[in-house]
Amino acid sequence: MHCERTSMPNTFVACTDTASQFKAKDKKTHTCNFFGQVFRNPNRRELLHLVKKSLHSLQVSFFDGNTCEELQELYATAENSSSHDLLILFLLLLNVDRNLKHTVLCFEVEAHAVKLERFLTDLKEDLVVQFFIDDNWSKQFFISACEECWVLA
DSSP: OOOOOOOOOOOOOOHHHHHHHHHHSOGGGOBTTHHHHHHHSOOHHHHHHHHHHHHHHHHHHHHTTOOOHHHHHHHHHHHHOOHHHHHHHHHHHHHHOHHHHHHHHHHBOGGGHHHHHHHHHHIIIIIHHHHHHOTTOOHHHHHHHHHHHHHHO
């Protein structure tokens, strides 16, 4: 049984919207270099929480809150994944879930707002696409490419 699809929500947050939302946030909620911490030492418990929250967000946005076999499989995969695989799932969800993007925006320091916008653009337009179409891209290579992209953004 497949989920019934509804209209596709917009997951892109425009640069000007992102920058203005970022400046409006309480500075006490920002973590110093969120992505630096995620790539260097992924915390499985925190990643699992973010992934589950994102899956729920997609369930509400795309499937009117209904569940389906594919979503249940993703929940189960997340529960049983290593930190490494959970990081990959997090990055893939970050590409499509507007709420996860907003959450990450709230975690990252204000000085990295433009950097985050650049990273999300590269993630969407290059990294995820290459990961799915190029058989030479291993999971570890994808993570390394994302980390390099974050550093250079």
